[in-house]
Amino acid sequence: MSQLVRFGVSMDKRLLATLDAIVKRRGYANRSEAIRDLVRSEQVRESWESGKGPAVATLTIVYDHHVHEVDGHLTDLQHDHEDLVHSAMHVHLSHRMCLEVIVMRGKPKRIQKLADRLTAARGVKHGQLVVTTDEELV
Ligand code: NI
Structure with missing residues (x-):
């Protein structure tokens, strides 16, 4: 109360x-x-x-899906961190560009590291991590 x-x-x-x-x-x-x-x-x-976490964060990336093997690479990275990646939403922005929102939950350092790797992947043009918490907020 x-x-x-x-x-x-x-x-x-x-x-x-x-x-x-x-x-x-x-x-x-x-x-x-x-x-x-x-x-x-x-x-x-x-x-x-x-750094104690667990934290909850969303990574939004925009990428060019015509770049060779980018889809497979981004999917592999997420599967390699299946304990961290909660869900993902994919939007076909245009003929060439895709947007993906990836929801992660876990230790801040691991989330940051995965977000950095996804954003740095070849073909990814922009990435933005938004951080929140799963603590109960009053
Ligand atoms: Ni797409």
């Missing part, structure tokens, strides 16, 4: 203006909602950087 606690925060007027700009730009209902998300964001970042 959620236990809300009210507390006072002191900050420089200019920093508060920055917070209010974030609240407005992102459409938060109030400062409290924004601060809660900022704290969660730090919690996820610290959890990832601690």
